[in-house]
Amino acid sequence: MIKRSSWSIPYLVFMLVFVVLPLLLIVLYAFQDATGRFTFSNITHFFSDSDSLSTFAVSIEVAIENTLICILLGYPAAWILANQKYNSSAVTVVLFLMPMWINALMRTLATAELFDMLDVPLGKGTLLFGMAYDFLPFMIYPIYNTLKKMDKSYAEAAEDLGAAPWTVFWKITVPLSLPGVMSGVLMVFMPTVSTFAISEFLTNNKIKLFGTIIQENINSSMWNYGAALAFIMLVIIGITTLFQGADQTDAEGGVI
Amino acid sequence: MKKVLAKCYIWLLLAMLYAPLLFIAVFSFTESRVMGSWAGFSLKLYQNLFSGNVSGGTALLSAVENTILIALIAAAFSMVLGTVAAIGIYNLKGRARRTMQFLNNIPMINPDIITGVSLFLLFVFLRFSQGYVTVVLAHITFCTPYVVLSVMPKLSQMNPNIYEAALDLGATPAQALWKVLVPELRPGMISGFMMAFTMSLDDFAVTFFTRGTIGLDTLSTYIYADARKGGLTPELRPLMTLIFLVVLVLLIIINIRATRSKKATE
Numbered sequence: 436m437i438k439r440s441s442w443s444i445p446y447l448v449f450m451l452v453f454v455v456l457p458l459l460l461i462v463l464y465a466f467q468d469a470t471g472r473f474t475f476s477n478i479t480h481f482f483s484d485s486d487s488l489s490t491f492a493v494s495i496e497v498a499i500e501n502t503l504i505c506i507l508l509g510y511p512a513a514w515i516l517a518n519q520k521y522n523s524s525a526v527t528v529v530l531f532l533m534p535m536w537i538n539a540l541m542r543t544l545a546t547a548e549l550f551d552m553l554d555v556p557l558g559k560g561t562l563l564f565g566m567a568y569d570f571l572p573f574m575i576y577p578i579y580n581t582l583k584k585m586d587k588s589y590a591e592a593a594e595d596l597g598a599a600p601w602t603v604f605w606k607i608t609v610p611l612s613l614p615g616v617m618s619g620v621l622m623v624f625m626p627t628v629s630t631f632a633i634s635e636f637l638t639n640n641k642i643k644l645f646g647t648i649i650q651e652n653i654n655s656s657m658w659n660y661g662a663a664l665a666f667i668m669l670v671i672i673g674i675t676t677l678f679q680g681a682d683q684t685d686a687e688g689g690v691i
Numbered sequence: 692m693k694k695v696l697a698k699c700y701i702w703l704l705l706a707m708l709y710a711p712l713l714f715i716a717v718f719s720f721t722e723s724r725v726m727g728s729w730a731g732f733s734l735k736l737y738q739n740l741f742s743g744n745v746s747g748g749t750a751l752l753s754a755v756e757n758t759i760l761i762a763l764i765a766a767a768f769s770m771v772l773g774t775v776a777a778i779g780i781y782n783l784k785g786r787a788r789r790t791m792q793f794l795n796n797i798p799m800i801n802p803d804i805i806t807g808v809s810l811f812l813l814f815v816f817l818r819f820s821q822g823y824v825t826v827v828l829a830h831i832t833f834c835t836p837y838v839v840l841s842v843m844p845k846l847s848q849m850n851p852n853i854y855e856a857a858l859d860l861g862a863t864p865a866q867a868l869w870k871v872l873v874p875e876l877r878p879g880m881i882s883g884f885m886m887a888f889t890m891s892l893d894d895f896a897v898t899f900f901t902r903g904t905i906g907l908d909t910l911s912t913y914i915y916a917d918a919r920k921g922g923l924t925p926e927l928r929p930l931m932t933l934i935f936l937v938v939l940v941l942l943i944i945i946n947i948r949a950t951r952s953k954k955a956t957e
Contacts, residue, residue, distance in 0.1 A: 443779025
């Protein structure tokens with residue numbers, strides 16, 4: 436009888452072709468010029484091009500701000516939702532996740548038009564607002580999940596030993612929920628840097644994010660420079676995932 | 692008092708989150724070209740949508756058709772590939788298992804644009820002409836990891852001996868697979884399928900990079916092109932409102948059933 440571990444082989448082959456090889460191709464194209472010769476010029480071009488660099492800086496800035504906004508708005512919401520005292524129905528949680536099932540572009544366009552109708556000028560403020568709309572569910576859900584699974588006896592023990600509710604929250608609840616916050620950050624930060632379309636729609640083309648310049652280069656057949664920009668992003672993802680550690684899969688498993 | 696504050700906060704946040712969706716819904720009942728200007732109550736847009744008489748021709752309706760078809764095909768393939776893979780990975784040990792799990796995580800960690808660009812380069816490199824097939828392949832790539840993740844827990848909950856028992860009692864491996872393994876894994880397979888289906892429906896970036904130049908549009912790429920041309924097709928408003936209602940009703944039903952069956956087992 437064949438061993439059942441061999442059942443992973445088709446998927447291994449599939450991933451080698453459709454996950455690993457494509458990523459290697461990003462690296463390959465990033466270090467080639469248009470004629471296929473090895474070069475560092477794509478990378479050096481990025482670091483000497485003030486346009487690309489400022490787009491990069493703006494993207495990181497917007498992503499940090501968006502992540503902070505999502506934590507500030509999302510953590511209290513997740514905490515309330517996970518707390519039996521304040522919320523006993525699972526339907527409220529579903530209501531928070533539900534917008535994820537509606538086309539993100541359509542939601543974004545509606546947000547932009549809503550601002551338009553209210554005479555709010557499109558710009559940085561509306562961008563952050565719209566981004567928070569799009570990413571808030573991705574922050575709330577993992578935090579909610581860790582809070583829900585958390586062993587309540589730690590908090591109870593702290594209370595019994597005389598800790599004030601505020602101390603219990605800061606010394607027990609927050610540290611224990613950090614893995615959830617971390618996977619929320621992972622699901623918000625890099626996707627914000629890499630969005631394209633959304634930022635243009637929300638700012639009337641005033642603010643470009645990193646994803647947009649990757650898309651522009653690829654679409655105007657500047658594959659090598661586009662690949663170099665994607666490579667730079669891959670490096671950042673690699674670094675953030677290393678910081679994150681390996682054990683985030685539990686927190687994420689199962690979005691429904 | 693605290694409870695009232697907590698409730699207020701939650702509902703305020705939900706109101707903000709739903710404002711754009713309500714905005715679409717409200718303006719689906721008027722004929723005006725753009726959202727934000729009310730031109731009297733009318734069901735004309737709904738009529739147009741159902742009679743297929745959409746402004747801009749059949750492009751919107753065929754985009755909807757493509758979106759659903761691609762999502763169904765990609766989710767079905769992902770479900771089979773992911774389930775087989777999960778059984779395999781579950782039976783692996785040590786380093787081989789960790790490597791497979793690491794590879795499985797990559798498409799989930801990568802932002803859409805990286806997945807899209809990398810697959811675009813793959814198809815260019817292999818000189819594979821881009822269209823329907825490449826979009827489906829790309830969707831299978833980012834959907835399968837979610838199937839693997841939802842089938843794995845079912846494998847660890849399962850009693851490993853029952854499969855062997857079926858074999859000992861004379862079942863062929865195929866029978867043991869269909870009569871024992873698949874029924875045990877079915878809940879995980881279904882939730883994996885649903886997740887894959889919704890991921891595929893919602894995708895924009897990966898489709899955008901892998902659809903080639905044959906004019907294949909899904910709902911996302913259609914909306915993108917429409918918005919860049921200036922002015923959304925008005926019939927998108929009733930379409931989105933209907934999708935919204937269907938999803939809302941489905942999610943609430945699923946959830947009420949889930950809590951009921953949970954209470955029943957407790």
